[in-house]
Amino acid sequence: MLIMMKVNSIMMKTILTICAFGFLGGIITGQPLMAQDRPAEPEWAAKPVQCLPMNDAFKIAYERGQMPAFGGLGKSSSVNYDSPLDVYVFLHVNLEDQTWTIFEVDDDQEGACIIGYGKTVEFNSDTLQNLTAPKSQQ
Numbered sequence: 001m002l003i004m005m006k007v008n009s010i011m012m013k014t015i016l017t018i019c020a021f022g023f024l025g026g027i028i029t030g031q032p033l034m035a036q037d038r039p040a041e042p043e044w045a046a047k048p049v050q051c052l053p054m055n056d057a058f059k060i061a062y063e064r065g066q067m068p069a070f071g072g073l074g075k076s077s078s079v080n081y082d083s084p085l086d087v088y089v090f091l092h093v094n095l096e097d098q099t100w101t102i103f104e105v106d107d108d109q110e111g112a113c114i115i116g117y118g119k120t121v122e123f124n125s126d127t128l129q130n131l132t133a134p135k136s137q138q
Contacts, residue, residue, distance in 0.1 A: 044079060049113045054105055057112035058092075061101050066092035069100075076104060093121055 070091040075084035088105040102116040122128060 049115050051111055051113040054109055054112040057103055061092040064099060065094040065096065066099060066101055069093040095121060
């Protein structure tokens with residue numbers, strides 16, 4: 001009986017010690033120790049983009065047989081500016097060789113940056129829905 005009480009006492013001290021470390025760890029780091037199912041916080045990614053005069057950028061797309069398929073006025077955030085900037089975004093596509101380029105054009109329409117390019121084009125809405133739906137929706 002005495003041995004059982006000692007084992008229980010040691011187990012209780014161990015459990016309390018683990019809880020104390022978990023509590024203090026959470027206080028110190030501000031992060032919960034147990035995994036939680038919550039969306040990831042967005043983070044800034046600094047990635048290189050190629051920028052050039054707008055006319056030169058579009059000339060390259062046309063030389064590659066890429067024609068405008070989408071254009072839209074949007075906002076672009078940057079660590080260099082306090083508030084989002086107005087930008088135009090264009091998608092040029094060549095359906096024959098399946099290449100595409102996405103351009104972001106500044107508000108004064110002088111400069112353009114290539115923010116993405118690639119090969120393989122998909123316009124089927126069911127396929128796109130399957131590729132882009134959040135995992136909880138699938």
